[in-house]
Every structure is written in structure tokens, then in C-alpha cells.
Amino acid sequence: MVDFPRTISLKTRVLVLVSLLIIIGIWGLAAGTATVLQADLEKMVAQQLSGTLDYVSADLDHEIGSRINALNRLAAQLQPALPADPARLQRLLEQGSLSGLPFPVGVLCANRRGLVVAGVPPLGEGVGTSIGAQSYFREVMAGAAHAVGRPASGTSARGPVLTVAVPLKDAAGNMAGVLVGTSPASDQNLFGQLEQTKIGKTGYLIVASPRDKLIISSSDHSRILTSIPHKGVNPLFDRRVDEGFEGPGISVNSRGVEVLSLSRHMKSADWVVVAGIATSEAFAPIAALKHQVYLGALLISLAVATILYLVLRWQLAPLGVAAAAMRRMGGGDTALAPIAVARHDEIGELVSNFNTLVAERQQLFDALSASELKYRALVENIPDLIIRIGADNRCLYVSPSCRHYSRHPPEHYMGKTLAELRFPEQSTRFWTDLLADVFTSGQTCNCDMEIDTLIGVRVFNWQVYPELDESGRVISAVAVSRDITERKRAEQRIRELNLDLERRVAARTDELLVANQSLEEEIGERKLVESSALDFAARLQVMTRRYTGAQEAEKRRLARELHDRVSSSLTAVGLNLGLIARQLPPDAAEKVKERLSDTLALLKDTMLTAREISHDLHPSVLDYGGIVPALEDYGRKFFDHTGIAVQVSGEDPEIRLPAETEIALYRIAQEALTNCAKHAGASKVTISLNGDAERTSFAISDDGTGFDLNLLTRGRKTHGLGLLSMRERAEAIGGRLKLESAPGKGTRIHIEI
Numbered sequence: 247m248v249d250f251p252r253t254i255s256l257k258t259r260v261l262v263l264v265s266l267l268i269i270i271g272i273w274g275l276a277a278g279t280a281t282v283l284q285a286d287l288e289k290m291v292a293q294q295l296s297g298t299l300d301y302v303s304a305d306l307d308h309e310i311g312s313r314i315n316a317l318n319r320l321a322a323q324l325q326p327a328l329p330a331d332p333a334r335l336q337r338l339l340e341q342g343s344l345s346g347l348p349f350p351v352g353v354l355c356a357n358r359r360g361l362v363v364a365g366v367p368p369l370g371e372g373v374g375t376s377i378g379a380q381s382y383f384r385e386v387m388a389g390a391a392h393a394v395g396r397p398a399s400g401t402s403a404r405g406p407v408l409t410v411a412v413p414l415k416d417a418a419g420n421m422a423g424v425l426v427g428t429s430p431a432s433d434q435n436l437f438g439q440l441e442q443t444k445i446g447k448t449g450y451l452i453v454a455s456p457r458d459k460l461i462i463s464s465s466d467h468s469r470i471l472t473s474i475p476h477k478g479v480n481p482l483f484d485r486r487v488d489e490g491f492e493g494p495g496i497s498v499n500s501r502g503v504e505v506l507s508l509s510r511h512m513k514s515a516d517w518v519v520v521a522g523i524a525t526s527e528a529f530a531p532i533a534a535l536k537h538q539v540y541l542g543a544l545l546i547s548l549a550v551a552t553i554l555y556l557v558l559r560w561q562l563a564p565l566g567v568a569a570a571a572m573r574r575m576g577g578g579d580t581a582l583a584p585i586a587v588a589r590h591d592e593i594g595e596l597v598s599n600f601n602t603l604v605a606e607r608q609q610l611f612d613a614l615s616a617s618e619l620k621y622r623a624l625v626e627n628i629p630d631l632i633i634r635i636g637a638d639n640r641c642l643y644v645s646p647s648c649r650h651y652s653r654h655p656p657e658h659y660m661g662k663t664l665a666e667l668r669f670p671e672q673s674t675r676f677w678t679d680l681l682a683d684v685f686t687s688g689q690t691c692n693c694d695m696e697i698d699t700l701i702g703v704r705v706f707n708w709q710v711y712p713e714l715d716e717s718g719r720v721i722s723a724v725a726v727s728r729d730i731t732e733r734k735r736a737e738q739r740i741r742e743l744n745l746d747l748e749r750r751v752a753a754r755t756d757e758l759l760v761a762n763q764s765l766e767e768e769i770g771e772r773k774l775v776e777s778s779a780l781d782f783a784a785r786l787q788v789m790t791r792r793y794t795g796a797q798e799a800e801k802r803r804l805a806r807e808l809h810d811r812v813s814s815s816l817t818a819v820g821l822n823l824g825l826i827a828r829q830l831p832p833d834a835a836e837k838v839k840e841r842l843s844d845t846l847a848l849l850k851d852t853m854l855t856a857r858e859i860s861h862d863l864h865p866s867v868l869d870y871g872g873i874v875p876a877l878e879d880y881g882r883k884f885f886d887h888t889g890i891a892v893q894v895s896g897e898d899p900e901i902r903l904p905a906e907t908e909i910a911l912y913r914i915a916q917e918a919l920t921n922c923a924k925h926a927g928a929s930k931v932t933i934s935l936n937g938d939a940e941r942t943s944f945a946i947s948d949d950g951t952g953f954d955l956n957l958l959t960r961g962r963k964t965h966g967l968g969l970l971s972m973r974e975r976a977e978a979i980g981g982r983l984k985l986e987s988a989p990g991k992g993t994r995i996h997i998e999i
Contacts, residue, residue, distance in 0.1 A: 261558055265551045272546055276539040284532050288506060291528045292494035295445070295508050299521040302440055302451060303510035309436050310410070310514040313348050313427060314392045317412040320353065321425045325417060332363035332373075339366045348435060349427035351407050355414060356383065357423045377426070382411040386424045394515040396458045397431055397471060406431045406471055408462075431470075437463035441470070448503070448524035455517050456487045462517065475500040482507065486518055496525060564588040568597050575604075582608060631706075631727040639663045639681055642722065651699035673697070680710060685720045688712050694730070705731045865912070873908045877915055877933055888923045896935035903942065907999065910975045911935075911944055917968050918946045918995055926950025926993060937999075944981075947994040952987045 324338055335355050347353065354365030360378025377383050382395035395409035408431045414423040431437045440451055443465050452464040454474050461472050475483055482497035486509045494508050499522070507522035567588070574580045584601040587594045631651070634643035640663055644656040659667060664674045676695070684691050691710040696703055706727045712720045865876050874894060881892030902908075915933060922928050928950030936943045969985065972995065976983040981999035 261551065261555055264554055265547065268550045269543075269547045272543040273540070276536075276543045280532065280536045280539060283535065284529055287529060287532055288494065288496075291506060291523065292508060295449075295494070295506070295521045295523065298443075298445065299451075299508055299510050299519060302443070302521070303512055303519040306436075306440070306453065306517075306519065307512050307514050309348075310394065310512070313410045313429065314412060314514065316347050316349070317353075317392075317410060317425050317427050320347065320427075321412055321414050324355065324414065324425070335364040336366075336373075339364050347427065348433075349410075349429045350433070351428035351430060353425065353427045355423055355425055358387070358421060360424075363423070377424075380409075382409055382426070383424050386411050386413050387421065396455070396460065397462050399471075406462075408436065431463055441465055441467060445521065445523055446527050448505075448527045450522055452520050453512075453517055454487075454520065455515075457516050483520070486520065562593070564597070565593045568593070568600065572600065629729070633659075633725045633727070635681060635723050635725065637685060637721060639678065651697075651701065651704065653700060680708075681723060684710050684712050684723050688714065688718075688720050694734075704729055705734045872902060873911055874935060876908075876912055877935075880912075880916065880919075881931075881933070884919050884923075890919075890923060890928060891930045892919065892933065893930065894933045894935075904979075907942075907979045910979045911997070914944075914972045914975055914995070914997070915946060917972050921968050922948050922950060922993075926952075928992065942981075942999040944997040944999065945994065947992060949992045952989050952991045952993050954989060955985065955987055 324335060332355075339353065339355070352365060352367050354362050354377075356362050356377050360376045360380075360383055362373050362375050362377060365373060380395060382393035385393035391412070393411045395411065397406045397408050399406055407428050409426060409428050411424050411426045413421055414425050416422045429436060432441060437453065440453065440463055443451055445451070445465070450465045450469075452466075452469060453462045454460070455462055456474070459474050461469050461474060464470050474487075477484060479500050480497055482491075482495045483499075485491040485495075490511060492509050492511065494506060496504060496506050498504050499507075504525045505522040506525055506528050507520055509518055509520045511518055568585050571580075571585050575582055582604050584604060585597050587597050587601075628645075629647055629650070630645075631647050632643070632645040633641060636642050640661055641659045642661075644659045646656055648654075648656055648659070664677055669677075673695075680691055680693065683689075690712070691708075693708050694705060695708060696705050707730045709726045711724045711726070713722045713724060715721050865879065874896060877892075877894045881894055884890065884892055903911075919931060922931055926948050928948035931946065931948045934943075934945045973983045976997050976999075979999060981997045984996045984998075985993070986996065987993040
């Protein structure tokens, strides 16, 4: 289906669009102006109606109020005759002058039961009749200060009458009855002037009683004492009655006329005064103006559309000429050629761009022709055979290389099927199935085939490619064939050589298997030897640990023997010698005393030596104090002997380290301090212990000369055995010793346990 908007000319679209914009603008302006003028006129008419309505409602309020006041004054005059003297009430009413009261129809008195007990002049409701069913009587008896009754047709007065009632009270202030005054509704001082008021031709004033659902008075006499509109007939009137809305508004009244109306509520009575006028009359001045504005807008729109059409026709004329020239070139009626540029505007730029496109297209056409010649020469000179086959299995193209294998030229095969070319039946069936598969699946096929050619039986590799149209449907196929006879022969030769190589490799593999088996047996024997060596090393390490433990136990025993037995014996000898010295007579030989003194000094020195040997064998502070106090004690002694300061930092873990760990760290520290004193030339040694029973870090560092660690591996350091002993002790307690040193930078031994 043709998209109609796309078939419309540019000139028509621009004309329609601009015309629509102008028409919308002009007509929108006209409508807006008319709307503003109508709103202003509505406001002005509403103000006029409001003035009239305010005057009328205030006057009615005043008249109703004056009647209520007159009745109240009369009730005060009748008070002495209350409550039970109807005759006196009648005389007072007859003697009193009613000429000054605004109740020309009459006044009556009713007792509390609603029976008329007195009245002047004689009314339709004579004395003895009941007014208890009247709404105004019930309201006053219920406690209302006054009540206005429902207007009704009078018996003695012409037209409807209006009843006003006030309470009659005795001297004690008790309710004694009701005083009722009646006057005609058309009284000039009541509704007479309102009923004669005219507002234009269609304007009106009405006084409605929502309680009684009645129109009490109206400037339209036909509506007097008619019912007010039912709920929903006039929503605006419903708002005025239910919500007390008094503002201006436009609505359709109960007679189907659209009117502009306002309202006021009377204070003295529950009435609504409404003033209204038909909108056709209120807005009559604006109707003629609207007609003139819309007529002017129509004429301006037609003039603008005509001028715009002529301008567009003149401006777009070169575009039509260019389009006609393009159609002739596209249809092949004329050759591609530049179009003359009439004006250098947007259309001229479009034509110039078309001329550029024509030039580029001509260049592309020339390049395409050259490319076609180049690729045609390439295709027709390659040794591969190229055949293009249509969907009906007819040859569409055969490359000239077919002359190498056939007696016929390429033209012989053009437009013929395999059956028409009388190929062998087996080859024809194979090719038919192959082409059917390509046209059905749209996939490339690859196969090898032996063909009897002009130069003998040759092996060809065929690659068949499908050619697709824009919808993806296969429309033809291209078969590219390459003579692979020599490659096949070479592949056959390679297969034969591969078989020979496989036989040789198999024989060599058998030899290698035998050699490999012998090698595996030799490796197994070596593994057994290595395993034995590892077991020996492990046993040696265990024996070393046991030896070290036994050595420490023996040292502990010797230290205990020196402390418990030798030291005790030496102490006893000292005490005995001292006792002998004190028991010698004064005249004993001086030489004997000197000998005893020398013996005591030698004994004391021997005891100190025994104590030092005992401490060196096993420091007692290590057993009861822990590793840190033991190192501090040894550091002080080391300083006394060497002058090298020893600083011990860290605290014993909350849980003591194993005894073998503490003694091993102590011996490592002894060995390190000994090496430091012999070789380092240090002035200070720092020992730190950190960690807990699970993981402990122990470090010893000095500020000595240091040494090259590489000398240890070459055996040029004399204290290498001491380092080896420290490493073995560290490994025996599950630790790892790391040595850091460099010439001039001191030495640091770090152990992680």
C-alpha cells in the first residue's frame, strides 16, 4: 500500500505546513482575543448584576426585619392580657391601630396549642381555628426568635401572602402563644418593586426558599410560587443552595436557556436572591466583533496561502527542472552529465552535489570497468578451471583453462546441462546430487574426483560455492577445480615413506624399551642407596640429638655434683681450717698461722673456680629463671671478662619454652659470643627474644667487622665449625638459622623456631 503522505510533493507539504501554522496562529489569536473580550464583558455584566442584586437583597432583608420588629413591639403591648384572657386580647387588637403596622392582611394570636384566640381584621382562619400544623408555628414554639412562613395564596388578599410569626410570652417570660402577621407578597414595600424590575430583555430576579423548594417572588410573574429546579437540573443553582456560593457563573437554567447569574443569601429569612441574564443578550456586543475577527482571519489565511503558493512555485522551479533531468538520466534516455545551476541557494547546492555525485559515479564506473578487465584477465589466465552453474544445472560460464583438458572450447559448454554434454552416467549422477545439495543447504562442498581428460586420467579437487541473492536464496553455484594429480602422487609417496619410517621407529622403540628397562633397574638401585643414605642421615641426626641431650644431662649432673658435693666438702674444709686457726694458742708459730691463711685463700679460690665450672656446665638460673635471666647473667660475666657489652631484650613467654629449646638457645648464644670475642672486634652485642611457645624469634647481632659469607663455602674461615654447631643445635629444636654478614657491617644470627 502506498504511503500517501510520502507521495505528496515538497511544495504541497511546505504550503500545507506553513498555511496551517499561519491559520493556527491567526485563528488562535482571534479566538484568544474573543475569549479575553468575553471574559472582560462577563466581569462587567457580573458587576452590574452584583450592584442590583446587593440593593434588592438588602432592601428585602430590611423589609422582613421591620415586620419582625413590628410584631415584637405588638407582642410586648399584648403581654398584660396573657395568658388566658382571649377577650381582652381581642379588645386590645381591635382598639390598637393597625394602620401603622406593615400587615394589611391582618394579625392573629394563637395559644400554645395552635388555636386562634384573637384576630383583626376577621381572617379566613376565624377564632377557634388551628394553625398548629403550620411550619412557622412549630418553629416559634420550638424556640425560634421569629419565623417566616411558606408563601401561599391568600383568601382575602389578591395574590400570595407572606406570614411572619413571633413568640408571645407572659410577664414571667413563659411561652404563651404565637403572634402572626400577614401581608401580601406583592406589597410595594416587599416584593412589589422586585416583581416590576426589568434587567434588559431577558434578565430576571428571583427569590427562592430552599427550605420550601419554592420560588417566592420573581420579576417573571409566571415563575411566582413555582418549584425550584430539581437536584441536578442546574448544578450551579445547586451549589448556590447547598454550598452558599454567591459568585458569577454561567449555566443552563431549568428552561434550557444559558444565563449568567449571581446570588445573595438573606439573613432575616433562609432565602436566596438570584439575578440572571441570558448570555445571548449579555454577550451580544462581542458576537459581532467575533464575526468580524474570524472573517478577517479567514481572508488573511487565504491571502497568505495564495502568496506562499506562488513564492514556492517560483523558488522550487529549478528543483523540478533538475528532477526531470535526473529521471531522464536514470531511465537511460540521456547520458550522465552535470546539470546547470540556476541559482546559488539551497537548491543550487543540491544540484551541485548531484553533479559531484555524477562525477564520482563516472569515476567509479571507470574504475569498475578497469577492475573487471583486470579480474577477467586473472580468471581467464589462471590454471584452475572455473565453472558457473545456474539453478537449472546449465553452465553459465566456463573459464578458458578447459582447453588444457578438453577438445572443446568454453563456448561448447555454455547453456548446456551435464546430460546434454553426454558426460558418463556415473559422473552426471554424482554432479547432479552434489549441485542439489549445494542449492538446498546453501553450504560449500569439497570433493576430489578422477576424470579422464585429454592428457590422461587426472585427479581434480572441486570447491563448489553457492551464490545468494538479497533474500538469502541460492541462485547459482561456482565450481573451482584444481589439478592435484601431482600432489596426490606426492602424498602417496609420503604415505609409503611414513610406513617405512614407522617400521624403523617401531624397531628403534623396542631397542629403547630394553634400554629403558635396564635404566629403570639401575635407577631403582640408586634410589635404594639414596634411601639408605637418607635413613642414615636421619639416624645420625637423631643420634646427634641424643648425644647432645646426654652431653647436657652429663654436664647438669657434673654441675650438680660440683655444687652439692665438691663445694660442700670445700666449704666444710674451710670451716675446719678456720676453726683450727681460731683454736691455735697465741704463742703458736707465726709460720703456722701464715700457712693456714694461705690455705684458706687457696680454698676460697678453689671454691670460686668450682662454682664457675658448675655454672659453665649448666647454669642453675636457666632452670628456675628462664632463658632471658640466664642470658643476662652470662652477659654480665662476659662483659667482666671481655669488656664487650651485651644487651638482652625481650621477655620470657608466659608459657616456658621446652627445656631442650632453652638450653640450645643458651649454647648458641655462648658460641656466638665466643666467636664475637675471638674474631669480630665488636664493642656491643644485642640479643633479642620475641614470640611465644608456638613461634619464637631469636636474634644475635654485633657491631663488629663482619666477614664475607662466601669464604665459608671455600673453607677460609676458622670459625666455620662453630657456625655449623649452632646450625645443628637450631635444627635439632625445629628451628632454622639464618646468617647475615658483610665486611664492615657486623654479623647477625637469626633463628626462627
